[in-house]
Amino acid sequence: MNGLRKIVDKIKPTFEKGGKLGFLHSTFDAFETFLFVPDTVTRKGSHVRDCVDLKRVMIMVVLALVPAMLFGIWNTGYQHKLAFGLTDWGFWNMVWYGILKVVPLYLVSYIVGLAIEFTSAQIKGHEVNEGYLVSGMLIPLIVPVDVPLWMLAIAVAFAVIIGKEVFGGTGMNIWNPALLARAFLFFSYPSKMSGDTVWTGGVARWAAEGKAFQCGEGLVDGFSGATPLAHASMDGLAQANTSFLDMFLGTIPGAVGETSAVAILIGAVILLWTGVASWKIMFSSVLGGLAIGYLGYAVGATDLPGYYQLVMGGFLFGTVFMATDPVTSAQTECGKWIYGFLIGALAVTVRLWNPGYPEGMMLAILLMNTFAPLIDHYVIEFSLKRKAKKVTIA
Amino acid sequence: MSNNIYLKQGLNIPINGAADQTTKKVIVPDIVAVKPTDFRGFIPKLLVREGDKVLAGTPILADKMSQSVVLTSPVSGTVAEVVRGEKRKLLEVRIKADEKQEYVDFGVKKVADLSKDEIKDAILKAGLWPAIVQRPYGIIANPEISPKAIFVSAFNTAPLAANAEFAFRDDFEHIQTAVNALGKLTPGGVHFSLNEENYSGSPFHKIENVIQHTFSGKHPAGNVGVQISHISPIKKGETVWTVSLLMLAAIGKLFNTGKFDASRKVAITGPKAIGPCYVDAIEGMSIRDLKGFFNEDENLRFISGDPLTGKNVGKDGFLGFFDNQVTILEEGNKFEMFGWAKPVRCSQFSSSRTYFSWLTPKKKYDMDTNLHGGERAFVLNDVYGKVLPMDIFPVFLLKACLAGDIDKMEKYGIYEVLEEDFALCEYVCPSKIEIQQIISDGIALMMKEMC
Numbered sequence: 001m002n003g004l005r006k007i008v009d010k011i012k013p014t015f016e017k018g019g020k021l022g023f024l025h026s027t028f029d030a031f032e033t034f035l036f037v038p039d040t041v042t043r044k045g046s047h048v049r050d051c052v053d054l055k056r057v058m059i060m061v062v063l064a065l066v067p068a069m070l071f072g073i074w075n076t077g078y079q080h081k082l083a084f085g086l087t088d089w090g091f092w093n094m095v096w097y098g099i100l101k102v103v104p105l106y107l108v109s110y111i112v113g114l115a116i117e118f119t120s121a122q123i124k125g126h127e128v129n130e131g132y133l134v135s136g137m138l139i140p141l142i143v144p145v146d147v148p149l150w151m152l153a154i155a156v157a158f159a160v161i162i163g164k165e166v167f168g169g170t171g172m173n174i175w176n177p178a179l180l181a182r183a184f185l186f187f188s189y190p191s192k193m194s195g196d197t198v199w200t201g202g203v204a205r206w207a208a209e210g211k212a213f214q215c216g217e218g219l220v221d222g223f224s225g226a227t228p229l230a231h232a233s234m235d236g237l238a239q240a241n242t243s244f245l246d247m248f249l250g251t252i253p254g255a256v257g258e259t260s261a262v263a264i265l266i267g268a269v270i271l272l273w274t275g276v277a278s279w280k281i282m283f284s285s286v287l288g289g290l291a292i293g294y295l296g297y298a299v300g301a302t303d304l305p306g307y308y309q310l311v312m313g314g315f316l317f318g319t320v321f322m323a324t325d326p327v328t329s330a331q332t333e334c335g336k337w338i339y340g341f342l343i344g345a346l347a348v349t350v351r352l353w354n355p356g357y358p359e360g361m362m363l364a365i366l367l368m369n370t371f372a373p374l375i376d377h378y379v380i381e382f383s384l385k386r387k388a389k390k391v392t393i394a
Numbered sequence: 395m396s397n398n399i400y401l402k403q404g405l406n407i408p409i410n411g412a413a414d415q416t417t418k419k420v421i422v423p424d425i426v427a428v429k430p431t432d433f434r435g436f437i438p439k440l441l442v443r444e445g446d447k448v449l450a451g452t453p454i455l456a457d458k459m460s461q462s463v464v465l466t467s468p469v470s471g472t473v474a475e476v477v478r479g480e481k482r483k484l485l486e487v488r489i490k491a492d493e494k495q496e497y498v499d500f501g502v503k504k505v506a507d508l509s510k511d512e513i514k515d516a517i518l519k520a521g522l523w524p525a526i527v528q529r530p531y532g533i534i535a536n537p538e539i540s541p542k543a544i545f546v547s548a549f550n551t552a553p554l555a556a557n558a559e560f561a562f563r564d565d566f567e568h569i570q571t572a573v574n575a576l577g578k579l580t581p582g583g584v585h586f587s588l589n590e591e592n593y594s595g596s597p598f599h600k601i602e603n604v605i606q607h608t609f610s611g612k613h614p615a616g617n618v619g620v621q622i623s624h625i626s627p628i629k630k631g632e633t634v635w636t637v638s639l640l641m642l643a644a645i646g647k648l649f650n651t652g653k654f655d656a657s658r659k660v661a662i663t664g665p666k667a668i669g670p671c672y673v674d675a676i677e678g679m680s681i682r683d684l685k686g687f688f689n690e691d692e693n694l695r696f697i698s699g700d701p702l703t704g705k706n707v708g709k710d711g712f713l714g715f716f717d718n719q720v721t722i723l724e725e726g727n728k729f730e731m732f733g734w735a736k737p738v739r740c741s742q743f744s745s746s747r748t749y750f751s752w753l754t755p756k757k758k759y760d761m762d763t764n765l766h767g768g769e770r771a772f773v774l775n776d777v778y779g780k781v782l783p784m785d786i787f788p789v790f791l792l793k794a795c796l797a798g799d800i801d802k803m804e805k806y807g808i809y810e811v812l813e814e815d816f817a818l819c820e821y822v823c824p825s826k827i828e829i830q831q832i833i834s835d836g837i838a839l840m841m842k843e844m845c
Contacts, residue, residue: 005729033768037733041726041763045813045830046702046820047695048409048553048723051742052749053767054824055734057774060748127768171771171825274747278776331775331789380787384805387627387785 008032026121030128058130060274064267065137065321071263072256073098076145079253080201084212085220097213101201102256105140108149112156113139120165131170131177131327132160138178138321141257142314142362143185144198146205151189155181175369176328179318179362186362194358196225199253227254229313229351229358234303247311258317261310268320277324280333281340285319286310288344296352309348318361319344328369335372335379343368398590399624401611401783405745405818407553409701410758411670411722413661415560418671419686426469426678427477427486427712428454433524435459435533435841438484446473451498451520451654454487463534465715466521468656468677470496486712489678497653505575505649513575517645520654524715525641526576529622529634530809531837541635543582543626546573548598548639549589551616552700554670556661556718559596561672562639566597568646569639575649576637577603587621598639611783619815623784628809640718660713662687664701664722665760666694679713681720688722695763697721702817703830726764734767742766745822746777770825781818786810788819792829795836800843803836812837 014021015028032038033055042049077094080086086093113136121128139156159181164173186193197203202212203225228242237243246252250260257263271277293306310316323329323343330339343364350360357363430438437458442448448471453464469491477486500520505513514537517523526535526544535541549558562569577584586604593599593608607625609615618636628634637645640658647655656677663670667687675683681696688694697704698714701721705714713720733739743751743759751757778788786807794802813830820829 005731035731037730037764037766038768039727039729040765040768041695042765044828046817047697047704047706047721047763048407048701048761048821049764049766049826050744050746050822050824051733051739051766052744052746052822052824053734053826054770054773055767056746056748057824059735127770129770131773169771171773276748276774326774326776332787333776333779376790380790380806383785383787 004035008035023122026126026128027118030118030121033127055130057276058133060270060276061134061321062137064270064276065134065141065257067263067266068141068257068260068317068321069102069137071250071260072141073102075250075259076101076201076256078251079199080213083200083203083219083223083225084206084214084216086214086216089214097201100213101145102140104149105143105145105147105152105256106136108152109139109156110136112153113160116157116160116165120161120169124169126169129170131164135159135164135177135181139181142178142182142255142317142322144193145201145256146198146203147185147192151185151192152181155184155188158184171327173327175366176322176325179322179366179369182362183366196230199227199255200225225253227313227358228252232302232304232308232312232351232358237304244308244311247308255314255317258314261316264316264320271320271324276326277320278326278329278336278340280336281324281329281343282319284337284340285323285344288341288346289315289319289348290344291341292345292348292352296348301352309351313351313359314361315344315347318347318365322361322365323368328372330372330375330379332376332379332383334383335375338375338379339368339372342371398608398610399621400590401609401615401620401624403780403783404551404612404614405781405822406551406612407702407761407818407821408743408756408758409553409761410665411663411667412554413556413663413667414669414671415557416671417659417674418669419673421673421675421679421683423469423491423676423679424683425474425488425490425680426676427488427680428465428467428678429486429712429714430455430465430484431486432715433534434531434837436463436524438465440476440484440487442473442487444473444476447471448473448489449496449498450656451500453521454489455484457534460534460537462518462537463523464518464521465524466498466654468654470494497655500648500652500654502652503649505571505578508575508578510578513578516648517575520648522641522645522648522654525637525644527636529619529628529636529812531841532812533841535635536633539633541580541582541633542628544576544580544584544635544637545587545618545622545625546584546604546637546639546642547587547616547618547621548596548601549587549592549616551589551613552702553613554661554663554719554721555616555700556659556672558598558639559592561659561661561718562643563597565639565643565646566601568644568650569598569642570601570646571649572637572642572644572646573601574603575645576635576642580635582634585621585625587616587618587625589616614781614783614815614818617815619810619812620783623786623810627785627807630804630809632809638716640716658718660717661719662722663719664697665762666692666722666724667720675713677713677715681707681709681711681713684720693725693727695723695725697723701761702821703814724760724762726762728764730764745781746824765826767824767826769827772827773825777822777824778819781822782815784810784815788816791836792816792827792832795832795839798839800840803840808836808840 077097163177163180206212293309346364347360438455448467455465457463471491474490475488528535590608590610660675791806
């Protein structure tokens, strides 16, 4: 332990101002602070400080995403097995296939994203912010597994540069960077982001080249590849042989990490337990989804009961991990209720009444990100007015 | 009490080194300092020269803006040194104390017979007027005005703070005298806030001629600013005064004995204080006089005040005008390997559940001055409200201060707050933002722009 410290101290001068590699100061600092809590002491104000820092907060979110990621890896293999009828595949075959598909997504996401983060920190002379640890973890989980890596790289670059760095980095951004990456892909390359062939690993390549990682006899008869959202009706689900339990467990096609409600709920428990994410946003978003879900059920827009909306598509993933982003969500406690409710409500509204978009979660969250400051504005105005009244009476 | 105000938000920081309720030492002052920097907006004019003989109560400094406001010497002796900083800013006037203390005789006065102006005059002359703090902004009270009301917090919830019942156990009578005197200066009366949990155990519930309030909850329930915001929030254009028990005792002594008596019981606290206890000392006491309470060889920080809001005065520093506590902490300038990545960090406290210190609620920690991270932008927005029991939006106010937006600062409640109210926000901030400094800069901007 002391040995490592000695090595770091030895090479440190090289990276300081005036040193040979002084231009890499921020990069070195990032790695150093990753290994060691720095020796800086309080200068002004409170002389003692809580030992929690943003690194700890961010790592908690990353940890909360791990169940969804692990499930996503398995499910990628499982869907491939189903699609190509690979009956001889065991658990590890599926996991191995999942790893082959998902790890490259992570490599691209982190390498491109962190490279931009480090460079911009270097240019600005700031410390490298740990925010991208979470964004980089999120992005591969919300894209179709077959997304071409170069597209992902462009999307990540767009999200980090336009979505975050131009505003000044983590804490200053208006929109959730991970969702921005997905939105970029969605609108730039719609053919790779929707339809029935993109959600199952290997199917897109099979359709184009007649090859796949392991294709057996080719696609099985009756393979559809569509997510439950594409045929969101009782009949549609019955035809696809998808039960509510399947959707709850997550053994369905979909973006890598969004399918399993169980895995996401484990993450939600971690986030709520540690207090990192707001339970108000999660709860009210679920309420909003249920409200519109049942309204649609009542007026005949769908024959699915409201609670089905929660387990389909990216609703739960968005509610737990994206809507609760503390930077882009509403900042006032009362505002969080409104913000969350509207996200849930809008997402389901788009699903039910807009034939163009089977899924509305991404758009709902981005839209509410945009309006979060407005919600806060009115919440504060209202609160100040109420306070003024209270004072004049007393 | 039926109308107790319970404050849900707050945090008691579990830091080691609370003072034992015994007085172990009487500090005979050698060199003491009068520090104009203890007061916001005080522009000092020097009234003495090096080598001048002074008595306890002789004016040393006057405020250039309002010449009747003076600071007086806490001891009789010789002016030893005038310490100046950058741009010749006056920092300290050091006075070498005589062995035998002599006092300026201000005359014993019966408060009941005095008029409003006579009371003001007496307090001003003795150099105790700066003890009265005026809000908004926490400046020295303006003697020309009559405030909406005067607020006193009769308990201190700050970490390791001196216990009011012990520190002022001989001053009860003086405090009553001061309350009677100050009550004549305002139409709104003296509001006296007590700790509900110790209401009947505290002699202060017997103080008369006050409007009593009780509060319960964690720190900052004992902060007078928090109490004001629950009793009667400060609106634009209003002014209120606040006085601490320590200062009430001094004002009372002035009327009862005719002397400016700056002696006080000081709590020596902190994880690095050896045998934390109380000492009988005086305003402006030198930290060096606390020899024996700390290890000379260690790299320590000496704070005049509590660990959240006190001033780092250093080993060569002096006790502040308003302080009756010295906190001794270790400087935390060492690296901690994998600190944030360790699943459990037993020796560190966190109010956040991302660590597990909430499992050991009774444990106390040897805290040091390490920042525990790097400074970042605001990310989490709900951590501040959990430790700030005021009806304001802390992050919005802070951002308004950062942006220098006067209108918004006013709207979000800059008039109601002082740095100390935000100290806990700063403590818990995972982004390690210097929140008290932001508030301080905000107040400075308001003062500059509004007058």
